[in-house]
Amino acid sequence: MPLRLRKFIGMILLVLLVVVYAIVAMIVAVRTLGDQPGWVQFLYFLLSGTIWVLPAMGIIKWMAGPRPQ
Template identity: 35%
Template structure:
C-alpha cells in the first residue's frame, strides 16, 4: 500500500510539471494579447488538471484485491 502512494505521488508531480509546461507553451504561442483571454484560459486550465489527478489519487487510495 505504501508503494502505491509513493508511485502515485511521483506520477502526480510529473503530470503536474508536464501539464504546467504545456499550458505555458499554449499561452505563449497561441493566446491573443488580452487579459480576458488569459483569465479564461488559466481558469479553465486550472480546473482541467483536477480530473486526471483525481484518478491518480483514487488509484493511490484503492486497496488491491488479495486472494
C-alpha cells in the same frame, strides 16, 4: 500491490503530471494568447488551472486502493 508502494508511485505520478501539465499549458498560452484580450487570457488560465484536477483525482483514487467491503 502494497498500499505504501501504490502511494509512492502515485506521488511520483502526481508530481510528473503537475510539472508536465504546467509546461504544456505555458507553451500553449505563449503560442496562442499573445495578442488576445485580457478576458480570453483570464478564461484560458482559469480553465487550464482547474482541468489538471481531473487526472489527479484518478491518480489519487488509484493510490487509495480498493475500497474496503
